[in-house]
Amino acid sequence: MEKLTIRRPDDWHLHLRDGDMLRAVAPESRHFNRAIIMPNLVPPVVTGAQAAAYRERVIAAGFANPLMTLYLTETTDPADVVQAHADGVIAAVKLYPAGATTNSASGVSNFENVRPVLAAMEEAGVPLCLHGEVTDRSIDIFDREAAFLDKVLTPLRTAHPKLKLTLEHVTTADAVDWVRAHPGVGATITVQHLMANRNDMLAGGMRPHFYCLPILKRSTHQESLRQAATSGDAQFFLGTDSAPHPTHAKESSCCSAGCFTATHALPLLAHVFEEETALDRLEGFASLHGPAHYGLPVNADRITLSKGLAQNFPERVEAHGQSVTLFDPGHPIHWHVEACA
Numbered sequence: 427m428e429k430l431t432i433r434r435p436d437d438w439h440l441h442l443r444d445g446d447m448l449r450a451v452a453p454e455s456r457h458f459n460r461a462i463i464m465p466n467l468v469p470p471v472v473t474g475a476q477a478a479a480y481r482e483r484v485i486a487a488g489f490a491n492p493l494m495t496l497y498l499t500e501t502t503d504p505a506d507v508v509q510a511h512a513d514g515v516i517a518a519v520k521l522y523p524a525g526a527t528t529n530s531a532s533g534v535s536n537f538e539n540v541r542p543v544l545a546a547m548e549e550a551g552v553p554l555c556l557h558g559e560v561t562d563r564s565i566d567i568f569d570r571e572a573a574f575l576d577k578v579l580t581p582l583r584t585a586h587p588k589l590k591l592t593l594e595h596v597t598t599a600d601a602v603d604w605v606r607a608h609p610g611v612g613a614t615i616t617v618q619h620l621m622a623n624r625n626d627m628l629a630g631g632m633r634p635h636f637y638c639l640p641i642l643k644r645s646t647h648q649e650s651l652r653q654a655a656t657s658g659d660a661q662f663f664l665g666t667d668s669a670p671h672p673t674h675a676k677e678s679s680c681c682s683a684g685c686f687t688a689t690h691a692l693p694l695l696a697h698v699f700e701e702e703t704a705l706d707r708l709e710g711f712a713s714l715h716g717p718a719h720y721g722l723p724v725n726a727d728r729i730t731l732s733k734g735l736a737q738n739f740p741e742r743v744e745a746h747g748q749s750v751t752l753f754d755p756g757h758p759i760h761w762h763v764e765a766c767a
């Protein structure tokens with residue numbers, strides 16, 4: 427198959443940042459209609475009023491249909507969350523365990539302190555997106571997602587069975603199994619976790635542009651993610667987690683976590699689905715399962731992906747004196763987005 431026309435995709439996990447960086451990267455998500463916009467700015471987006479103002483900045487930067495989120499802290503006001511959702515200002519709330527990832531210091535340390543807001547969200551039908559990793563330094567970084575399932579997520583699910591959950595950027599077979607055992611829970615999967623494993627990041631030299639959180643795992647986990655994404659199971663859908671960091675912060679002695687994939691996420695995804703002989707399931711993963719999970723209509727317009735010569739994606743996106751380096755899988759990609767109509 428050399429051409430594939432699918433409903434226009436959405437990105438259910440996207441970092442756009444703010445200021446010059448926002449203006450530089452927002453147009454790179456042009457092939458997606460909607461996107462869940464992550465709130466881990468500095469300072470974070472913690473109130474409905476801040477989310478409304480950030481939404482305006484995102485639209486002004488060129489991304490027309492942002493779905494905003496609030497960053498959950500231990501002092502989040504439940505009434506503000508419920509109101510922001512009722513007013514259509516936010517689509518979801520994001521929970522970062524404190525210290526788990528980029529700009530997560532204001533996140534949750536003691537889960538008892540967010541029980542009232544979680545109860546209010548459960549009651550009002552406000553979805554919760556989770557960064558699923560424990561932050562205990564004694565737990566090996568490769569085991570932090572699996573530990574989160576046992577220590578945090580299972581008790582949280584038992585305490586709030588009706589709370590709508592999305593487990594973000596799943597990276598392990600353990601998480602895939604947990605999601606499958608909990609109907610109604612959604613899970614996003616990134617492009618880099620489908621394309622790469624920890625060997626790609628660490629064997630034969632350390633490649634900082636493969637470093638993101640949750641960290642790439644061993645190949646058996648990558649296989650499990652590929653199986654989940656291409657299975658047609660509607661609990662799994664695309665969240666690129668495209669996370670721009672200046673190139674100097676990635677190519678550093680202490681490299682920032684995040685892979686920038688917004689520009690070429692769909693060609694990379696087509697490459698993976700073709701390898702898995704599942705191109706007929708790409709539309710479900712990229713364009714249908716996410717809206718179904720969030721109770722939204724699918725997009726009316728369509729995009730066409732074509733296969734041809736090896737693509738020359740730009741190496742970098744310029745961001746007003748800084749640059750952001752695109753994730754490069756290290757082998758040719760023959761797919762490109764031909765038309766968006």
Ligand SMILES: NC(=O)N[C@@H](CC(=O)O)C(=O)O
Nearest residue numbers: 441527528638639669683684
């Ligand atoms: N994925 C990452 O490695 N980084 C993200 C944060 C996140 O989603 O964990 C970022 O904001 O840079």
